Amino acid sequence: MKKALPYIILVLLLCWHAVMFAQDRFPRPEFETDYVYPEHQMPTQRAPFWQYIDLAVLIGALIVTTWLALKKRSRQGLLWMSVFSLAYFGFYRQGCICSVGSVQNVSLALFNDGYTIPLTALLFFIIPLVFALLFGRVFCAGVCPLGAIQELTGFAPVKLPKTVDVVLASVPFVYLALAVLFSATNSTFLICRYDPFVGIFRLDAPYTMIIFGVLLLLAGIFVNRPYCRYLCPYGVLLNIFSRFAGKHLTITPAECTNCRLCEASCPYDAILPSNTEQVSEAPERSRKRFILYFLFIPLFAIAGGYLFKNLAPALSGVNSTVRLAREIRFEKESGIEAVTKSALAFKEAGQTEADLFAQEEFIINRFRKASPWAGIFLGIALGIGMVSLSIRRRRTEYKPDQGKCYSCGKCFKYCPIKVKSSNEV
Amino acid sequence: MAEEKNKYQSRRDFVSKAGKLIIAAPLIIIPVALAKKTETTGYVWQIDPFKCTTCGNCKTNCVMTPSASKCVHAYQMCGYCDLCGGYQRQGVKNISTAAENQLCPVGAIDREFVEEPYFQYTINEDLCDGCAKCVKGCGDFGNGSLYMQIKHDICVNCNDCSIARTCPSNAISRVPEGFSYIEKDKRKK
Numbered sequence: 001m002k003k004a005l006p007y008i009i010l011v012l013l014l015c016w017h018a019v020m021f022a023q024d025r026f027p028r029p030e031f032e033t034d035y036v037y038p039e040h041q042m043p044t045q046r047a048p049f050w051q052y053i054d055l056a057v058l059i060g061a062l063i064v065t066t067w068l069a070l071k072k073r074s075r076q077g078l079l080w081m082s083v084f085s086l087a088y089f090g091f092y093r094q095g096c097i098c099s100v101g102s103v104q105n106v107s108l109a110l111f112n113d114g115y116t117i118p119l120t121a122l123l124f125f126i127i128p129l130v131f132a133l134l135f136g137r138v139f140c141a142g143v144c145p146l147g148a149i150q151e152l153t154g155f156a157p158v159k160l161p162k163t164v165d166v167v168l169a170s171v172p173f174v175y176l177a178l179a180v181l182f183s184a185t186n187s188t189f190l191i192c193r194y195d196p197f198v199g200i201f202r203l204d205a206p207y208t209m210i211i212f213g214v215l216l217l218l219a220g221i222f223v224n225r226p227y228c229r230y231l232c233p234y235g236v237l238l239n240i241f242s243r244f245a246g247k248h249l250t251i252t253p254a255e256c257t258n259c260r261l262c263e264a265s266c267p268y269d270a271i272l273p274s275n276t277e278q279v280s281e282a283p284e285r286s287r288k289r290f291i292l293y294f295l296f297i298p299l300f301a302i303a304g305g306y307l308f309k310n311l312a313p314a315l316s317g318v319n320s321t322v323r324l325a326r327e328i329r330f331e332k333e334s335g336i337e338a339v340t341k342s343a344l345a346f347k348e349a350g351q352t353e354a355d356l357f358a359q360e361e362f363i364i365n366r367f368r369k370a371s372p373w374a375g376i377f378l379g380i381a382l383g384i385g386m387v388s389l390s391i392r393r394r395r396t397e398y399k400p401d402q403g404k405c406y407s408c409g410k411c412f413k414y415c416p417i418k419v420k421s422s423n424e425v
Numbered sequence: 426m427a428e429e430k431n432k433y434q435s436r437r438d439f440v441s442k443a444g445k446l447i448i449a450a451p452l453i454i455i456p457v458a459l460a461k462k463t464e465t466t467g468y469v470w471q472i473d474p475f476k477c478t479t480c481g482n483c484k485t486n487c488v489m490t491p492s493a494s495k496c497v498h499a500y501q502m503c504g505y506c507d508l509c510g511g512y513q514r515q516g517v518k519n520i521s522t523a524a525e526n527q528l529c530p531v532g533a534i535d536r537e538f539v540e541e542p543y544f545q546y547t548i549n550e551d552l553c554d555g556c557a558k559c560v561k562g563c564g565d566f567g568n569g570s571l572y573m574q575i576k577h578d579i580c581v582n583c584n585d586c587s588i589a590r591t592c593p594s595n596a597i598s599r600v601p602e603g604f605s606y607i608e609k610d611k612r613k614k
Contacts, residue, residue: 042608048466117462122463349476
């Protein structure tokens with residue numbers, strides 16, 4: 001037996017699979033006593049029925065939050081809603097399933113035939129967007145556990161300079177474009193991988209994740225909701241949908257008297273002041289500028305597409321197959337032996353290099369097709385952002401910037417106008 | 426002047442209405458496009474033990490500590506050997522249950538005498554941290570009855586399983602709920 005061992009190992013290395021199937025080296029025992037084979041313990045997943053409970057909780061929480069923000073106008077209530085969502089979606093459900101990540105499931109399902117999306121993931125993606133289109137970003141106000149943990153830890157808001165804010169606010173667009181690109185090409189789930197708070201929800205994570213999460217929370221004490229404002233990719237979608245919201249939270253319950261008391265109350269810089277005193281520009285001039293900026297949109301789109309098309313090979317490096325192929329090629333060219341676990345497994349598995357390189361080529365081609373669209377999206381977003389700068393609207397009241405407002409209700413108490421509810425009269 | 430304002434007002438209304446329609450369109454298009462690709466039951470992650478190379482990533486890469494991926498035992502395949510490649514460290518002087526002789530770094534394998542010369546090996550799943558050392562030992566020198574599986578009562582079913590992401594042999598894949606485990610002894614028959 002001992003002498004045969006090296007040969008067994010050799011055969012094992014040569015054709016792993018074949019050996020695995022014929023691994024019975026020792027005969028199964030014939031027991032003389034009445035020995036019974038123990039049963040396999042294969043516990044099952046939490047029943048699928050519970051997923052629909054999650055869904056019901058999501059819808060219920062959205063309805064309650066909407067009522068609290070738009071009708072009841074209670075900051076206290078919204079805070080308790082945050083506590084509930086943090087406890088349920090955060091600590092009890094451990095941050096999965098979440099709407100932020102569901103973007104990737106949708107894009108994976110849209111562009112890959114092999115994957116069918118669970119109904120709950122699809123609905124977790126759609127429902128908050130529907131609510132954003134109807135009532136603004138109520139999802140951010142009290143349902144999203146990531147938002148809740150930051151809302152509850154933002155004690156001492158500091159205002160960032162406008163320029164810094166604008167530059168940082170463009171990061172989520174890039175993040176969204178890359179996350180959709182990577183999941184559409186079945187490479188990686190970027191958002192889940194760099195989710196900062198899931199480690200805190202599970203009380204267990206790699207230390208890098210914990211450090212990132214804790215640093216964000218520490219920064220969030222001063223610069224409130226840093227993840228929501230400067231990273232959250234789902235926030236980009238909510239931002240766009242909320243701009244067209246049918247009904248939205250208002251700062252004042254009745255008519256605005258322009259008292260300016262709410263002006264500095266918003267930690268997210270989401271209050272649009274009234275600008276009746278602003279000197280208006282000659283319409284001719286502003287129209288010209290509008291047209292000029294409008295023409296920039298296709299220009300930016302083309303530039304973005306071109307840039308990302310050229311970035312495709314570099315971006316495809318996130319795909320593990322592409323990385324493995326590059327490593328094997330490097331080994332062939334330089335003679336330095338590949339030592340990563342995947343390279344070793346590749347050699348054991350007996351797949352041919354030609355196969356691997358063909359796969360690599362296929363994936364890079366997918367990236368070449370897909371990544372220009374990410375660039376075009378970013379170009380258009382930048383262009384529309386510039387156009388919106390050139391539009392000057394006359395406002396006679398203070399109102400929330402529907403894209404940026406998280407409907408958190410911090411501004412309510414600053415408004416001196418009170419409306420007595422009907423039962424008090 | 427009043428007319429002028431009216432014109433702007435109606436134009437603004439038109440733009441916002443058109444915007445609303447354009448924006449609402451994806452909310453209808455996406456579910457319709459995905460109607461055929463939607464499944465009511467969920468997904469789980471599954472290890473194919475026939476692809477597993479026992480690299481040890483399961484222990485270090487799972488988001489849970491200890492890992493949700495653990496060693497399980499297909500008793501029907503086991504040789505019930507006295508000298509077990511999955512239990513004893515290589516080159517031990519005498520076969521015993523002494524800690525220094527055990528391959529498992531956390532002592533998660535229980536060795537019980539059944540009858541001469543057979544011993545039953547049971548995995549204590551509360552202790553097992555999924556390092557796969559015993560799986561390697563059993564695969565190299567035994568019947569391969571010890572193998573890795575993801576325990577679904579522990580697995581939180583991440584969107585992007587962090588073991589699968591780094592699994593060198595792509596042994597971990599997303600499968601429909603009903604196919605949670607590949608039971609090695611049953612698959613063989």
